Every structure is written in structure tokens, then in C-alpha cells.
Amino acid sequence: MNSFIAPVDLKNAYRLINHGPTVLVSAHHGGVDNVMAAAWACALDFAPPKLTVVLDKNTRTRQLVEQSGRFVIQVPTVAQVQLTNRVGSSSLADDPAKLAHAGVELFRMDGSALPFVAGCSAWLACTLIVEAHNQNTYDLFIGEVSGAWADTRVFRDGHWHFQDADPALRSLHHVAGGHFYAIGEAVVASPQE
Amino acid sequence: MNSFIAPVDLKNAYRLINHGPTVLVSAHHGGVDNVMAAAWACALDFAPPKLTVVLDKNTRTRQLVEQSGRFVIQVPTVAQVQLTNRVGSSSLADDPAKLAHAGVELFRMDGSALPFVAGCSAWLACTLIVEAHNQNTYDLFIGEVSGAWADTRVFRDGHWHFQDADPALRSLHHVAGGHFYAIGEAVVASPQE
Numbered sequence: 218m219n220s221f222i223a224p225v226d227l228k229n230a231y232r233l234i235n236h237g238p239t240v241l242v243s244a245h246h247g248g249v250d251n252v253m254a255a256a257w258a259c260a261l262d263f264a265p266p267k268l269t270v271v272l273d274k275n276t277r278t279r280q281l282v283e284q285s286g287r288f289v290i291q292v293p294t295v296a297q298v299q300l301t302n303r304v305g306s307s308s309l310a311d312d313p314a315k316l317a318h319a320g321v322e323l324f325r326m327d328g329s330a331l332p333f334v335a336g337c338s339a340w341l342a343c344t345l346i347v348e349a350h351n352q353n354t355y356d357l358f359i360g361e362v363s364g365a366w367a368d369t370r371v372f373r374d375g376h377w378h379f380q381d382a383d384p385a386l387r388s389l390h391h392v393a394g395g396h397f398y399a400i401g402e403a404v405v406a407s408p409q410e
Numbered sequence: 411m412n413s414f415i416a417p418v419d420l421k422n423a424y425r426l427i428n429h430g431p432t433v434l435v436s437a438h439h440g441g442v443d444n445v446m447a448a449a450w451a452c453a454l455d456f457a458p459p460k461l462t463v464v465l466d467k468n469t470r471t472r473q474l475v476e477q478s479g480r481f482v483i484q485v486p487t488v489a490q491v492q493l494t495n496r497v498g499s500s501s502l503a504d505d506p507a508k509l510a511h512a513g514v515e516l517f518r519m520d521g522s523a524l525p526f527v528a529g530c531s532a533w534l535a536c537t538l539i540v541e542a543h544n545q546n547t548y549d550l551f552i553g554e555v556s557g558a559w560a561d562t563r564v565f566r567d568g569h570w571h572f573q574d575a576d577p578a579l580r581s582l583h584h585v586a587g588g589h590f591y592a593i594g595e596a597v598v599a600s601p602q603e
Contacts, residue, residue, distance in 0.1 A: 235449050236583035236591055237430015256428050259452035261464060261548055269462060269550070271454060295597055302599035351544065355454055355552070357462070377585055390429035390583075390593060392570055395601075398429055400583060401594025404488055406495035408588075 225339070225365040229375040230266040233292060233339040233365060234258060236377070236400060238388035241304060242270060243323070243332045244281035244288040250332040252321055253278040254305030256391040258290055266362035268343065273356055277309040283352075285330075286345045288360060291337040295399050296385040300336075302395045326366070338386055339367040379403070418532070418558040422568040423459040426485060426532040426558060427451060429570070429593060431581035434497060435463060436516070436525045437474035437481040443525040445514050446471040447498030449584040451483055459555040461536065466549055470502040476545075478523075479538045481553060484530040488592050489578040493529075495588045519559070531579055532560040572596070 225233065234240065237259075243252040257271035268290060272279035282288045293301045303319035312318060322335040326342070333340050343360030351357040367373070371382040379387050380403045387399040418426065427433065430452075436445040450464035461483060465472035475481045486494045496512035505511060515528040519535070526533050536553030544550040560566070564575040572580050573596045580592040 232586050235585050237432070237449070239430070256430070257453050259462065259464075260450050261550065267548070269452065271452075298597050298599050348543075350541075355460070357454065359548070375586075376589070377591070379591060387594065389597060392428050393425050393568075395599035396569070397597045397599070398570070398572060399594040399597050401580065401592040404491050404582060404590045404592050406491050406588035406590070 221368045221370050222366050223369045223373070225367050225372070226375065227266055227362065227365060228264060230341060230362045230365040231260040231263055232375065232377070233341060233367060233372065234260055234268065234290065236388065237390060238292050238400070239301065239391040239397065241291045241293050241301065241334050241337065242272065242278055242288055243291065243334055244278050244285055245330045245332050246281045246285040249281060250316065250323055251278045251281055251309050252304045252316060252332070252334055254301050261359060267346070268341065268360050268362065270358050270360065271356050272358050282345060282358065287331055288343050288345065289331050289333055290341040290343060290360070291334050292339040292388055293337050294385060295387045295389060297336055298389060298397060301389055327364070338371050338388065339365070341365050414561045414563050415559050416562045418560050418565070419568065420459055420555065420558060421457060423534060423555045423558040424453040424456055425568065425570070426534060426560060426565065427453055427461065427483065429581065430583060431485050431593070432494065432584040432590065434484045434486050434494065434527050434530065435465065435471055435481055436484065436527055437471050437478055438523045438525050439474045439477040442474060443509065443516055444471045444474055444502050445497045445509060445525070445527055447494050454552060460539070461534065461553050461555065463551050463553065464549050465551050468501070475538060475551065480524055481536050481538065482524050482526055483534045483536060483553070484527050485532040485581055486530050487578060488580045488582060490529055491582060491590060494582060520557070531564050531581065532558070534558050
């Protein structure tokens with residue numbers, strides 16, 4: 218865990234994913250850690266903060282989420298584009314050393330077994346709100362955020378600072394097939410009269 | 411309807427929102443049109459394409475969606491940042507001329523009553539898949555995409571072309587309180603060995 222990581226007030230947790238980044242989903246159960254990429258993750262509520270994420274039935278991470286009832290949603294950076302693409306396109310079922318091959322380094326927070334991916338810009342620890350119909354019919358999972366952290370070099374005082382930070386810390390926004398866009402410049406709407 | 415608008419193959423429809431843009435949600439019922447902004451919209455499936463969007467109970471647009479069973483999700487541009495912020499922060503209930511005051515121009519497609527917002531970069535016509543528990547408990551709505559279109563100056567041949575297009579056509583990614591980021595540069599993962 219690097220010294221730039223600081224807790225984010227839960228009332229601002231939605232801001233970590235409000236701009237629509239591709240995320241990494243990680244989970245742990247029975248001695249197994251796994252990480253996958255997901256472009257289909259989205260805020261769902263402010264307080265308590267909730268989010269949705271789509272987890273395909275073929276993924277090992279989904280099994281770990283269902284078994285443990287917990288997961289982490291984290292925001293990877295431009296520096297992690299290869300890692301993000303790799304964990305999104307290989308499966309632990311086919312490659313037991315998937316995480317090592319993708320260059321994933323995990324760390325733990327607050328003594329919990331939840332695996333956090335090092336080098337990301339933000340982390341949301343989630344508890345699964347079981348909704349069997351959504352999970353079975355739509356692969357749609359709902360999590361309540363119980364803790365949030367960010368790298369203060371790029372998110373602090375409740376705001377992203379992409380415009381001032383190292384460009385390698387920008388978020389990734391996947392389109393398809395390994396083609397991403399980085400987040401760009403700030404655009405502020407004028408106050409309304 | 412401008413001459414740059416072309417249909418998008420439904421198999422590529424998810425790509426219009428895969429990078430996490432803030433969207434505009436529009437709907438029509440009983441002679442009333444409305445448009446709101448939503449940062450909480452997300453792809454849900456590829457084929458048939460589906461998406462989720464969170465619609466607060468206080469919004470008039472949500473009523474129109476529930477009454478008509480149809481809505482449009484569209485991707486506003488940097489040129490529309492004021493429009494996006496205005497339709498996201500005023501209500502038709504308080505201002506019957508909301509759309510005019512926000513500078514919204516609507517057009518119709520294919521003889522349908524669905525209202526499309528002019529000047530956006532992409533449009534997804536959706537049919538509501540009624541899920542009462544999700545709607546009532548989470549304000550979460552699921553739509554199946556029945557038609558998709560894009561402005562070919564920025565999306566064509568199944569791909570976004572933000573890097574070559576007029577910067578005014580970039581997508582907007584809302585953080586909070588009228589503070590957006592524009593989408594940035596392309597980042598492509600290397601092919602895996």
C-alpha cells in the first residue's frame with residue numbers, strides 16, 4: 218500500500234466512478250484471489266453509496282463474489298492499460314497464474330481478506346446486495362460501498378485532479394477490443410442565472 | 411435531423427456508451443416531451459443490446475418512461491455542456507418551458523413519437539423492460555435497444571473517432587456539480603503474445 222492512499226468520505230464515493238471509467242473487479246474466497254476488468258459498472262445511489270456491475274457467468278470472479286458476498290471495484294490508470302486488458306481477456310480457469318502473468322500486485326486493507334489491486338487510483342470496497350433475479354437473468358450485481366479510498370495525487374478533497382496530475386494516472390474508458398480512451402480535459406458548465 | 415446521422419448496427423450499439431459518457435434521457439407521452447441528464451447509465455448486454463439507467467422518482471422524464479414504455483439514451487457533446495447541465499438541474503414541473511430555456515431542439519426518427527435531442531453524437535432508442543422491484547427499490551430501469559444512430563463525423567464503421575473529430579464532438583463525463591471531463595486521447599493495449 219503506497220503512502221498516497223487516503224480514505225474517501227462515503228458521501229463522495231460515487232464521484233470515484235461517476236465519470237464512467239472502466240474498472241477492475243476483485244474478490245477472494247477459499248484462499249483464491251481473482252481480478253477481472255469490467256466496463257459495465259455504474260453508480261446506483263448516493264447514501265448509502267451503491268453501484269451496479271455486470272459479471273458474466275463464465276467468470277471466476279463472479280463465483281468468488283457469490284461465495285464471499287464481497288468485492289472491490291477499483292479504477293485502473295493509463296499506466297495499467299496492459300494489466301487491464303490482460304485481466305479482462307484471460308481467465309483464471311485457463312491460466313492459474315493469470316494474476317502474475319498480468320502483472321497484478323494485490324494488497325489488503327484494514328485486516329480484511331478483500332484483495333485490492335496496487336497502482337489503481339481509487340478503490341471501493343463493496344458488500345453484495347443479493348438480488349437473485351437480476352444476477353441470474355441479467356448478470357447484474359448490486360453492491361453497497363462500505364469503504365472508499367483514493368490516490369491523493371489524483372483524487373483529493375472530494376474531487377478528481379486529472380488536469381494537474383501525472384497523465385499516467387488518468388482513468389481508462391474502454392470501447393472494444395483493447396481500444397480505450399483516457400479521460401481528457403476538464404469542462405465546467407457556467408453557473409446558471 | 412442533420413445529414414451526418416447514420417444507423418449503427420445493433421451489434422455495435424453498446425460501443426456508443428461503453429466508455430461511460432454522461433447521457434441525456436428523453437421520453438414522450440400524452441403530448442409531453444422531456445429530457446434529463448443522467449450520469450448513471452450503463453451497457454447491460456450485447457445481443458440484443460440492453461442498458462440500465464437510474465431515474466429518480468422526482469423526475470418528470472421517469473413518469474414519461476413509465477407511461478410510454480419507451481425512451482431514448484443519447485450522448486451529448488462538449489458543445490452541449492450548458493444544455494446538459496441545464497436539463498440535469500431544472501425540472502419540467504417547475505419550468506414548463508424547461509426545454510426551450512435549456513436550448514433543446516428535438517427531432518423525430520422513423521415516424522415514431524420518441525423525441526431525439528439534436529446535436530448529440532449518438533442515439534439509442536429503447537423499449538422499457540419492466541422490472542417493478544428494480545424500479546421501485548433502486549430507481550433502476552432496464553431498456554432493450556431497438557435502434558441506434560450516430561453522427562458519422564465522430565462514430566463510423568463501428569468505432570468512435572474522437573481523436574480525428576472536431577473537439578466539440580467529444581463526449582462529456584460528469585463528476586459532480588456541473589464539473590465534467592471531456593473524453594481524451596486514444597490508448598490501445600498491445601496485442602498479447
